[in-house]
Amino acid sequence: MLKKVFKALCIFIMVNLLLIQVPTAFAATSVVLSGVPSYNQNNTGYPYYYYTCGPTAGANILSYWDSMGYIRLWTPTSRKDSKTGVSLIKDLAVHMESKSGEGTLPANFSKIIFHTYDCGYSFGSYLYEKRNSDGSINLTEDQMWGDIKTEINEGRPCALYIGKYPTPVPSGLNSNYNFHWVTIYGYTEDGTQRKLNICTGLNPIGTESGSRDEIVFSTYYTNVPDLDVACLKPMR
Template sequence: MVLALRVLKAYLVCLLGKQLGVIQMIKKKSGIDVIFAAILIVGLAFLPSVNAQEESNGTDTSNAVSVDIAEEVASYSIKEISGSLSNFSEWANATVKLSTVYYNLANKKSAYSFNVVENNQQVGYIFISATKDNYPVLEFSKGKIPNEIPEFTTRSKSLVQERANEIKLESADKEEPVIGDMKPLYLGPTFYYAEYTLTDKKGKAKEKVIVDLPFSTIVDFNESNVNVSDKKNHYFNNTYLQHQQEIRKKDANAQWITLEKEMTDPSSYSTSSSSKSISGVPKYKWYYGCSPTASGMVLGYWASHGYSYLVTGYDLVRELAYAMGTDWPGSGSTWPYKIDDGIETVCNNHGYDNFDASNDIYVSWTEVKTEVNANKPFVLSMLNGGTGNGYTQPYGEHSVTCIGYYDGNQDYVYLHDTWDTSNVHYLAFGSWTGAMATWVRP
């Protein structure tokens, strides 16, 4: 059921944006086809070991992160963030305060959230992993932590009460169910849940109810029913998920080792950092879908760098949308595997058959730096992308244009994200369940 609900969620985001207030903005952010999300969600729900860590049952606890260590990491990280990202400069003298301890589906700690406090005011938050098998910094933002937003928690309790009333009507003993305290769940960027246990007056557990906080929906992680044709399923299957999990664990372990070494020497802040940004990449606002818009920014760059026969602006985006088979008029969604073909088709249409566009579902940090250092912007398509700086809503299923990076204790990508034509936005590398890069190389 959770899979079907998540697909429905992404689909509604695309189709109902104009009518649903805050979702109006998200509609223009979404664009990767919902089936891409569906296939990878299976892995998120049923491969919880990415965020899981045995703690008290006699198994290895070497990779568990205590709340005290997490607080040290949070304090250290906000100083680096303030020094490396101009939009967070006010965090330079801020402190952190523990907000929430999160768990995963296996009832193991998955993350800690901390409020960032400046002059006794909450100015943002940062999530730190509770296991060294995931990146130290999971996400950060100037907004509010989802489980601290009153309308989210109030609505979740209301939904659970509705479910409790249903159980009361169906229970054999007719005893009134009791709603237990909320247990916060964190399964990765954009996946914030509240779990409640319903009990009767005798204290007997009747049912566990899990609510998706941002979307106020009860979900069931025990069911998943989405059929995807073999032609499309091979692109993002369980082998991919397992490989992504292995890459994440390896990279995360390495980041923790480096971070712990540098934390012992406060004078070493950012001494080994490097950054690079590609100039001249245009900023286009969402049009016809995020994938053609992001691709349009890449080709718009090349149009001013020796390939002047390429059209630019919204004419280019429209042409890319048709070439990619983007659902327009409609949701603006695009099958990921059509992004590279659409780019090559448009280049060929304008007399440039030398462009090589290729999709890469195993995106590494080394590849990101190599492309940017060679002044080659590329398309980054994310599943459950985290929250970029300056936003309170996550990217979710979205394609963006990557135009740079920051390589330090934490790694960030610089983005033109199709939502904003004024600013470059930052996102911690790996703040997604899955991602695909479309390299564009003339």
Template sequence: MSFWTSEAYIDGVPNNKNSGTTPACGPVSGLNIIEYWDNNGYSNLITFESKQTVYELLYYYMGSFKVPRTDEHATSPYGPYNNGLEEYFSHKGYTASVTRNFNIQDSNFNSFIVTEVNNDRPGTILYYDNDHYGLHYTTLVGYAYDEMNTRYYSIHDLWSSSRIYRNWNSDLNNNKIWATFKVVPQ
């Protein structure tokens, strides 16, 4: 018997890792989204490029950078992340609307999580979490409810090989989610 009384997820969202030659989580989350759309109606997003090349283009378009005196890389959420994804789509001859939201509220579970998953559109969740993720971009891939009707959402956290389930109320009440990014190709 499953722990979830109901669950929905977007099938086929890649789970690239934030490590090795792809150390910046913003471009890696973007790579997951680009690869998904390349396999779902936008087949020219990745033509002859390797995953590494797509990552490097996203790193450039998003204005990602190595943080001085650390091994960390960063991507600003105040325009460069969403503008970089839009620019990549444009570079490949498509249009995409990438909408960011810094005002995360309870209603965003339905208006962002449920809506995007039900429409098979992976998005991005940016954490500002001192306990586990720090400042970290992830890829939204699903949601679920348990037997107590508790709301969960699932992500590729770019470290684990499996989907990670997070308690929406806990993350919302503890201000762990800094921003969400809705990606709609057109």
């Protein structure tokens, strides 16, 4: 009799253990491109440091491709220049028509390809825009995140334009990135958050490199009206 009771009890316990809901564990996915420099726009000097965040992001991307075998995309003028990228940033500022008080318009970032043509290469440039010209949503958060992941997964760093912040500034936005270009060189997602690895293009004057940071993509997509991703792809 006791054996039957014990057996029934064991079966009852096993069935209930099977019915227990185990929380789903999300394995974090992280892809980070190596070899992407982080230049400091403040090393360009007056008046360039006021409006060269776009060219700085572009210089980071071109230097990466130069290191990937697309040689002659940039020829430093000195050993110091090879570390700061100043001559390349200034050259891109001309191509991108960057201006004081206006910076680099997202539509003008694509003019980075004129520099690649000058160097004997053919690159394609394209823009993923959060909003259409009439203000309506062009890309949802999931769509834009998917586009960024595709670029990084295929080994292509890209530039992120973070438009003007609303007032008051929403929580979670870094004040330094208001109306600013940064370089995306990696991402992480773990089922709860989506984060981007960025080169900020910023640091005090004289600091050789710009800083690096990690930002929560959802926070910026939700709170910043204008968000664009500019991409560069070698065609041959």
